[in-house]
Structure formats: structure tokens, C-alpha cells
Amino acid sequence: MALQSVCGWDVTPSRQILQRDFCRLPHLNSSGYPRLLLPPYKVTSSHRNPSGPPPPAHGTTTLAFLYDKGVMVATDSRSSAGKLVCSPDSRKATLIHSHLIASTSGSAADCQFFGRVLARECRLYQLRNGYMPSVKGAAKMLSTMMLPFRGMDICAAVTLSGWDRNGPCICYVYNDGTRISSDVISVGSGSPYAYSIIDDGYRPGMEEEEARQLARRAVCHAGRRDAYSGGFVDVYMVKESGCEKDAREDLVEMYKRLIQEEKQ
Template sequence: MTSRPSSRASHSVSVRRPFPLSHGTTTLGFIFQGGVIAAADTRASAGGLVACPAVHKITPIHSHLVVTSSGSGADCMLWERILTREIRLYQLRHKRRLSISGTAKLLSLMLHPFKGTDVCVALTLCGWDKLIYVCSDGARLQGDIFSVGSGSPYAYGVLDRSLSWSLNKEEAILLAREAVFRATHRDAYSGNNVDLFHVTAEGWRQRQREDLKEEYYRDMEKRV
């Protein structure tokens, strides 16, 4: 006669980490007269460790939409891939792209069942005329400016001071670079390089990745 396994043995036992792996980032997006600017740092952190200095936190979804990501790196990459697939399937079925608002609603509906779980995702959808923030509990917010991550308070300080609708393209790019630079200088979980995308009615364009250490030294020279 075989013994029946206990109920405790039949369930997987969750193992707690010996210490919490805090993570952080700095991502931002804002609307101006020339379209939408999306910018982010490139440091992936796990507690006090720099897991990777050169990750991509801005992902093109289609020709007129990019997404900035904050939260768990694995969760963000998974949901960006799912979103890209669903948008492509919609385009194949209906012979047109899903709108930015429709994309945000779709993402919110997909994430809502995971509310209260360990899924940690905060995505900002940056279309050429619209900015919508969606997080892992299904919340969906539309606005003219968003900054997400542990470095966002520092980025907001720069953006609130200088952002205006009348900025030209070069002024908007300089503002986004400075916002990310200031955040990475003060926030331990943000750093390394800056990625920047400019989204217009013609599509998105990616600016060449820049090393923020050089920005720091240029800033110090100005103060001398």
C-alpha cells in the first residue's frame, strides 16, 4: 500500500530572497509642437548591483509608436513582445494600425488580470501626438508629460522648469538630455548612457546613444 503524499509536499514552496532586489530607472516622455520626445537611461540594476549598463528601455512597437519601460526588466520585455504581436495581428486582420488610444486600452485590459501579483510593469506609450501611461494594475492615464522610475523626481524638476509647447526640436532634445542626466547624477539606480527617440507624423527617429559621463564633465567645465 503506497502512502499518500502530504498536501504540503504537493504544492511548490515559495523561497524568499535573502535580501530585496531593489531596482530603478529614469524614463520620460513629453509632447511639444514638433511631436513627442521619449528618453531613458540604460542602467539595469538589481539591488546594489549594476546588472547591465547598456539595456534598451525604449522599444519601437511600430513605425509611429515607441514605448518606454520601467519596472522588472523581464516583465517589461514580455509585455512589449505581446503588445507588438497583438498590434501586428490587428493590422493583418483589419488592414490598418490600431490607434494609440486603442493600443493603450488593449494593454490595460491584458494587464488587469495580473493586478495584485508580482508583475511589475510601467509602460508609457509615445505616439506622435499622444502620450499614455499604463501600469501593471491596469491603470491608464493620458497626459502631456510623464516621467517614470526612481529618478523621475529629479527629471520632473528639470522638465517642469523649462518645458513648453513652443520648444523647437533641438531645444526639446537638449531638455530631455538634461533631464535624464540630472536624474542619473542623483539617482543611484539610473545611469550610464541616454537613449532618445523623436516621434513625429512621419514616424520615429532614434538619436545616437550618448555617454552621460561626458555630459557630467562638460557640466563641471561650465561651472569652473
């Protein structure tokens, strides 16, 4: 209660607030039953901070990095709404076209919407020009589509991993229009833990099997440390021949296997 008062999230409003913002519900006219006052829909009980407590962080772990044959992409599979786990086996990577995959973090509805729109625009670009846009070109298209939604209640962070005429490429696009490119990108509430594993084992020009194990280990440890990440580990590879997917593996069983391997 003291922390709520300091932060301005008082659950017991003053008498003036009750009279102005609250509506009375039917009650029994008995001296043994006090009057019951509840707030109407969408009325805050805080007079210090009208917006209320900060919203919970969106939980996920997605990562992508370059290796000798292309781009390695890995995600977890847990979808949450606040502290509630909605789905333990969701898919957080969307195939835009045969050589471009989008791993998403944020609101599932927003990410699916922008993924469909980007896939449509890439297809239209191909019909007009005879070839698909580059990875950076697709990132610029997505950033332009997100700009009109700046300042709105939209949450979508998309990592585009693909292969074009210039080779493998990774771009990150945020819902405010931010667009960056890097060799290693991790997004989500579990990304700090994933970065710690990647920074320890990543090196440019890694072979495919070594890169695959590094990506699995990074997502596994992130899911173990981050309460909002978990479920299964999905690994994708984007090569010159197209996108490939490995069989998903249970995160808990993988962690047990990694511990046994470290002991041996």
C-alpha cells in the first residue's frame, strides 16, 4: 500500500473523487450492510497518476545472426497477456517470401497485421519490377507503413532476416519507424540473456551446426531466466536456396540436456 501511494496508484480514492467519478450500485437498506461503491467502466481510481500503473512488458525472445551460409533465426513459443500464459506453442516467425522471414515481438495482432501487409507489398513489388525487393528495401517499406501509426497504441518489433542479391542481411524495424541493420540482433524481454550467450560464443563465419547450437542455447537460457519466455525453441535458416526450418524442441528438455553435457 505504501508503494502504491508513492507511485500514485492509490486504490482508496478520496471522498471528492468518489462523489465525482464513481457510480452507486444497488444495495440493501440495512444497517448491517455498508454501501458498496465501485468505479464504472474505464474510470481510474488514481488522482495522482490518471494513467494508472505502467503496462506489463511484452515477453518474448527472438534472435538472428549471420553465419557462413546465411542467417540463423531462433525464437521461443510462449505468448502471454500480462502475467497470463495464453499459448505455449505459438509461432513467432512469419515467412514473407521464399528468401525472407520475419521474427516478431510485441502484440500478436499487430505483428500478424504488419506481416501480412509486408508480404502483400513484396508480392506487388515483384509483379511491378520482376523481382523481390532487397532485405533493406523490405525493411524500408515496413518502416514507411508503420510511420502513420506513430504515437498510437501499437506494439510491433519486427526482425527481417533474408537473402538477396547482396547476400544475407538482417534488419530491425520498430513500430515508431526506427530501422537498423546489424550482424546480430535479439529482441524481446529475454534478449539480454540471449545476448550474454551470443556474445560469449559468436564469431563471424561460423559453420551451420555450430551456429544452430548457439542459437538454440541462447533461446534456451533466455527462456529459463525470463518468466515471459518459454515453451519450445524454433530455429530457422535463411540460405541462398531459401528458408529452412528445424524441428522444434521443448525448452525444458533442452535445458536438462545442456546441463548434463556441461557436467560431462
